[in-house]
Amino acid sequence: MAKSDTKQRILRTARELFATKGVQQTSLQEIADRLGITKPALYYHFSSREDLIRSIVTPLLDDGEQFIARMEARADVPPLELIEGFFDFHHRHRTDMLMLLTELTTLAELGLIDVVLTWRARLTRLVFGSEPTLEQQARAVLAFGGMQDCTMQFPDAPVDELRTATVTAACAALGLSVGPRT
Incomplete structure (x- = not known):
């Protein structure tokens, strides 16, 4: 072998x-x-155990970083495209995300909590600009954290239905008057 x-x-x-x-x-x-x-x-x-865990988590982190960097590299990203892409990222990695979230100590030891919080801050700036208000930051935490949770909370939901429901809810949380594309 x-x-x-x-x-x-x-x-x-x-x-x-x-x-x-x-x-x-x-x-x-x-x-x-x-x-x-x-x-x-x-x-x-x-x-080591840490090397094994990192090998499981690295593709997830690389994919997330590449997605956010692509969005940041563009001059004007429509919020809906950003939200749909973020849902797709979480749905692709939902199994590993669920495993990691059940192990918060492991997440902290590997420095992954800081990575996720940094991603959320970067996404918030993409939606609301370089100096979002506290209310905008709170909306973003609810929207982006909630999207992650939805991909894990409803594993048996048809992906198209889950995507539509999650993106619509995230847009509402962000205060955006856009809905998912059909």
């Missing part, structure tokens, strides 16, 4: 165990046992 195949199997198994048992309650030995490999073989691919 190729090195990358084993690494992907480890990531898949770690996600499953982290989601069911929690990150802190899942040992690397347990992951190795589930895969039928030795713990040293697991360490060949990931030097």
